Amino acid sequence: MQLKRPPSALQLGLMAASCALLSHTARAQTVDSAEQPFELDSALLYYKENPGRVQTIEPVVSLKKDFGDQRILGGTFTVDSLSGATPNGALPSRKPQTFASPSSTSLVPQAGKKTTLYAIAPGNLPQDPHFNEQRVAGDADWSQPMGLDNNLSFGGHVSTEHDFDSFATHADYSRDFNEKNTTLSAGLSEEYDQIHAHGGNPVPGSDYELYEHEGGQTKTVSGALIGVTQIMARNWLMDLNYSYDHSQGYLTDPYRILSVLDALGNVTGYRYENRPDSRARQDLYWVNKVAFGPTVLDVSYRRGKDSWGIGSDTAEAHLRIDLGHGVYLEPHLRWYHQSAADFYDLYLSAATAAPQFMSADPRLAAFIGTTAGLKLGVTIGRYGEVSLRLEEYQQRPSDQSSALPQLQGLNLNPNLTATIAQLSWGLQF
């Protein structure tokens, strides 16, 4: 039989000290939890494309609150105001061209119908100059731990503009392993969109002259993501994600048309574009963050492909250089390449029947996009951090010309240049 000895005076003393320490720690944590500040982030974005094309002014405000124990509620509110001209998909021509703005209900003036026309001079890229849109969007997210090694987050998104409404939700789960050196994560998302174009949605693939329109349309996007985050070393973090999403419904752009040309390149008419009603996309995203003293390098690569035949590569790097005294500089470089969609072409041939799917949207063309920019951030004590970011984005399409006699010498898909300026202010209070 084993006799249990009563605790010694030293043991009793240590137990009392431990209890006192534990109770003090618990009280300190409670106080800390109550004192978690609000985090406010705000930004004003100015985005401007080539002279005469789209420009945007976009204020964004984001608020985050930690309720203790890493239970975090966040929300973002965004307002967009876009204006300028946007390409309608038709090609430049040797002759003047006339189009109707999407808000029109008839191509020719007639009683009870609205007709707003715009003329394009010979050699110029057809662009609708009446583009004007406001968008309001809001996001909310909640994140909390579940036990010691698990985390759950979920959120929602709503955005509305005159011709488009979007509702989205997502849920993510992650689990830490290996002394929190490895994290596996998985997430699901669902999005529901309503498309109700100005003047009604055109019948996809229909003859532009007939001006056939129909009611509003919808689409859904279902997505899944799995990822692994690994601490590689004391100054090196790596993350790898695989994502898959499937879109179903009205995926056509209601404002895009294609030129129909004869064998010489003369315009014989136009057609509204028509895209498949489903699209599956996959992306592999790999990012590394490495600290070299106070300087941090963020370098990433993304490979994407979809069922429309578009393959893409994105390589990106940010280098945050700490200059001391709360000041940092951050150069940013991005390189992007995509191949064209299977059904993309600059124009349709009048000599053959129109294909089932067709689009001349420059965003579905093969092109290279590059971004170069610089950000300057300054901490101003209790007033938070102010930063200014200036960047230039360029798109260079692969296919800009045609051998057709009437198109020679014309730039059919010009380069795009955009200036991005962003002023940000962050504060804890």
Add this chain to the structure above:
Amino acid sequence: MRVRLPLGALTGSIIALSLCGCQTLGVKPWQHDVLARPAMALVSEPMDAAIDDHIYFSKEAASGGRGFGGGGCGCN
């Protein structure tokens, strides 16, 4: 239209390799000093990331990859 899944197999292989290597990678709990810096967060500038995602979503055919966030827009 179906899409083949070589990226899935590749991802699985890389994740498996990462997990196999976990025993030799990583740091001890008291060595998180550098990793705990805000600049070392995976998305250290969420506002910039969200704005960039929105710009490139409206100008390019590919988007996302980093995670879920935001939603669609009728970007023209």
